[in-house]
Amino acid sequence: MSKARRVRLGIAVGAVAGSLAVSSGATAGLGGKAPSIQLDRAQLGASLHATPQAGRTTYAMALPNGAAVKEFTNATGAVFAVTWSGPGKPDLRALLGSHFQALQAASRVRDPRFRRVPPQVRQSDLVIQTGGHMGYFWGVAYIPSLAPAGFAVADLK
Amino acid sequence: MLRLLIAFAAALMLTACGGGGGSAPTHTGSSGSPSGGGGTTTPAVVNYATVTFDAGPAALANGSPAYTAFNEPYVSVTICAPGSTSNCQTIDHVILDTGSVGLRIISSVINPTLLSALPIERDTGGNSVGECYKYVNSYAFGSVRQADFAIGGEKVANMPFQAIGDTGTFAAVPGTCSSGGGDAITTAYSFGANGIIGVGTTTTDCGYICQQGYDSGAGYYDCPNSGCSTIIARAAASAAPFQQLPNPVAAFATDNNGTILDFPAVAAAGVTTLTGKVYFGIGTQSNNGLGSAKVLPLSTSTSSLGPGFLTATYKGKALTQSFLDSGSNFYYFIDAGLPICTQSGLSVFYCPTAATPLSPTLTATNGATASGAFTLYNPSTTTSGSANVAPGLAVNPTLVTPPLPFQNSFDFGVPFFFGHKVYTAIEGRTAGSVAGPYFAF
Numbered sequence: 001m002s003k004a005r006r007v008r009l010g011i012a013v014g015a016v017a018g019s020l021a022v023s024s025g026a027t028a029g030l031g032g033k034a035p036s037i038q039l040d041r042a043q044l045g046a047s048l049h050a051t052p053q054a055g056r057t058t059y060a061m062a063l064p065n066g067a068a069v070k071e072f073t074n075a076t077g078a079v080f081a082v083t084w085s086g087p088g089k090p091d092l093r094a095l096l097g098s099h100f101q102a103l104q105a106a107s108r109v110r111d112p113r114f115r116r117v118p119p120q121v122r123q124s125d126l127v128i129q130t131g132g133h134m135g136y137f138w139g140v141a142y143i144p145s146l147a148p149a150g151f152a153v154a155d156l157k
Numbered sequence: 158m159l160r161l162l163i164a165f166a167a168a169l170m171l172t173a174c175g176g177g178g179g180s181a182p183t184h185t186g187s188s189g190s191p192s193g194g195g196g197t198t199t200p201a202v203v204n205y206a207t208v209t210f211d212a213g214p215a216a217l218a219n220g221s222p223a224y225t226a227f228n229e230p231y232v233s234v235t236i237c238a239p240g241s242t243s244n245c246q247t248i249d250h251v252i253l254d255t256g257s258v259g260l261r262i263i264s265s266v267i268n269p270t271l272l273s274a275l276p277i278e279r280d281t282g283g284n285s286v287g288e289c290y291k292y293v294n295s296y297a298f299g300s301v302r303q304a305d306f307a308i309g310g311e312k313v314a315n316m317p318f319q320a321i322g323d324t325g326t327f328a329a330v331p332g333t334c335s336s337g338g339g340d341a342i343t344t345a346y347s348f349g350a351n352g353i354i355g356v357g358t359t360t361t362d363c364g365y366i367c368q369q370g371y372d373s374g375a376g377y378y379d380c381p382n383s384g385c386s387t388i389i390a391r392a393a394a395s396a397a398p399f400q401q402l403p404n405p406v407a408a409f410a411t412d413n414n415g416t417i418l419d420f421p422a423v424a425a426a427g428v429t430t431l432t433g434k435v436y437f438g439i440g441t442q443s444n445n446g447l448g449s450a451k452v453l454p455l456s457t458s459t460s461s462l463g464p465g466f467l468t469a470t471y472k473g474k475a476l477t478q479s480f481l482d483s484g485s486n487f488y489y490f491i492d493a494g495l496p497i498c499t500q501s502g503l504s505v506f507y508c509p510t511a512a513t514p515l516s517p518t519l520t521a522t523n524g525a526t527a528s529g530a531f532t533l534y535n536p537s538t539t540t541s542g543s544a545n546v547a548p549g550l551a552v553n554p555t556l557v558t559p560p561l562p563f564q565n566s567f568d569f570g571v572p573f574f575f576g577h578k579v580y581t582a583i584e585g586r587t588a589g590s591v592a593g594p595y596f597a598f
Contacts, residue, residue: 089336100338115486118489120554131554
């Protein structure tokens with residue numbers, strides 16, 4: 001990680017912006033393609049740094065409120081994981097894209113006696129884990145089938 | 158209760174008489190002092206209130222499906238129209254939460270005559286102010302209104318609170334509120350309570366993040382007649398003139414440095430009701446001394462970890478965002494070595510085959526340590542019977558194998574408070590000669 005190359009993407013924003021009109025109807029966030037990350041960055045008002053590594057790229061966003069969001073793309077540019085941590089909750093509707101509904105379904109209280117349980121999703125090809133406390137929330141959403149070979153979940157940190 | 162109401166009414170009359178234009182009414186320490194009721198000395202202010210664990214407010218039994226609350230510490234609070242001694246309501250079944258900050262009441266439980274007399278905060282543009290407050294699996298949206306507030310003999314004039322599920326301008330939840338995910342809290346049935354009083358470690362519910370116009374999980378909104386959409390900056394004052402919701406304890410005139418939750422131990426089989434006390438203030442009166450409690454300083458609002466955390470070391474792993482929280486109904490931690498319940502309703506609970514002693518260690522920010530040991534019990538029996546309270550029950554928040562990273566937390570929920578006297582001292586306040594924030598027990 002310490003040897004990874006960090007690239008500022010500020011210049012790339014303009015180039016990508018031209019494609020936004022085309023891609024805005026496409027799948028964004030988790031499961032989407034790398035250009036959708038620029039949509040997310042704009043939506044979150046965040047700064048963005050990309051770190052290419054073998055077989056994947058980590059896009060780290062710093063939000064104005066101090067929170068951190070990361071999106072991980074594989075060699076084909078597909079977003080296979082998203083993580084968030086820090087004050088508040090980021091726009092998970094944008095970050096999780098079509099998978100937001102799975103989080104919503106998991107959030108629904110099944111037994112009203114046992115409410116306030118952090119939602120978690122355990123599907124064969126979708127894993128979402130969340131948690132938090134006043135002033136600080138965190139979560140991970142991950143599509144195992146899109147992850148590069150040899151990827152370990154510990155690398156999502 | 159009646160004598161407290163009388164004391165409150167008397168206090169309001171005093172503050173009304175002394176009212177200085179626009180600023181906080183003067184609180185007089187001796188104004189709310191009924192008889193101590195058996196004690197030989199009379200405290201200056203009645204600095205305690207009863208905490209009750211029971212089946213919950215009527216809305217739970219009257220809803221469909223009907224249900225009962227579980228491990229929920231409730232208090233009653235009184236709110237009045239500012240300056241009024243008659244347009245008042247005592248709200249029962251308000252969750253006492255050391256894990257959040259601010260008073261929030263389901264707006265539909267407030268009688269319409271009172272609700273309409275509670276002024277809505279205005280922003281710099283003269284528009285109404287709304288608030289979104291996010292919990293781990295839900296969110297609450299509503300207006301920010303002001304009321305004269307009292308619990309026990311303690312009171313705060315013109316205190317902002319959130320009226321959850323308020324109507325009119327506030328009926329539509331902003332997209333930036335719901336986009337954090339989870340269910341909307343709108344009714345007492347969906348909340349499991351008529352309200353919540355957050356008495357955690359910070360003086361306001363958002364602090365500098367909202368002061369800068371951002372969202373920390375609490376976010377304030379500009380609400381013109383067309384609805385609420387823009388997040389606005391609100392000042393973090395714990396005394397009048399308020400903007401953000403204050404920690405009500407921090408806003409008291411006295412006894413304002415923290416709380417003590419004093420609940421009895423609960424037998425493994427559980428009980429249908431439990432009664433305890435919350436004391437306001439630490440080391441401010443004869444009944445709230447720190448004594449020999451072990452003090453564990455916590456992270457502050459400026460910490461990159463977030464406020465109110467200490468480290469729990471569990472089975473060799475240091476979990477740096479751990480906390481004690483009366484608003485968590487259970488313990489929450491990950492241990493892939495413990496069996497999970499197979500009953501569908503209990504699918505996230507640990508189901509040990511026998512009572513299992515566990516011994517996490519707590520380490521404070523100053524290196525002080527304390528045992529967080531407790532006994533883990535199987536919930537199958539206690540949750541299927543008539544018990545509304547049971548100790549030692551725990552949830553695994555991450556059944557994913559292997560657990561994904563980021564789970565860096567051991568949540569000592571309300572079962573840890575059973576049989577422990579737990580002190581929560583507020584950031585920036587000195588409590589019992591020790592600087593807050595800290596937990597002690």
